[in-house]
Amino acid sequence: MDRGSSAFNKGRIHHTNAPKEVADAYANQYKADLESFLDTRAQELVDNGLMLLQIPVACDVILESELHPGKVWELLESCLLEMTKVVSNLLLLESAIYLKRLDG
Numbered sequence: 001m002d003r004g005s006s007a008f009n010k011g012r013i014h015h016t017n018a019p020k021e022v023a024d025a026y027a028n029q030y031k032a033d034l035e036s037f038l039d040t041r042a043q044e045l046v047d048n049g050l051m052l053l054q055i056p057v058a059c060d061v062i063l064e065s066e067l068h069p070g071k072v073w074e075l076l077e078s079c080l081l082e083m084t085k086v087v088s089n090l091l092l093l094e095s096a097i098y099l100k101r102l103d104g
Contacts, residue, residue, distance in 0.1 A: 005021070006019060006021040006022075007019075007021040007022050007024065007025035008022075009022045009025075009026075014026075050083070052076075052080075054072070054076065056072065
């Protein structure tokens, strides 16, 4: 990073209240790092395996005053329950196909 650049965030470790150029630099680096992380994790998964990520983020839609520590867990719970329904339906479908083939 060029120390003379408007994206240089001297003396800071985060981009809160920083100029747009700093936030853009953080976003670009985050994108590159996350892509690298996901590519690496994808190589470790078994075929058709699942990976769960919990990534804390700052949301523009929900006011901070409306957030509580359990909100993240509520969202995670909702996602896991939905995934369970999808997987259950897929298993039922596979089972029905198997039985149909078995009966011939």
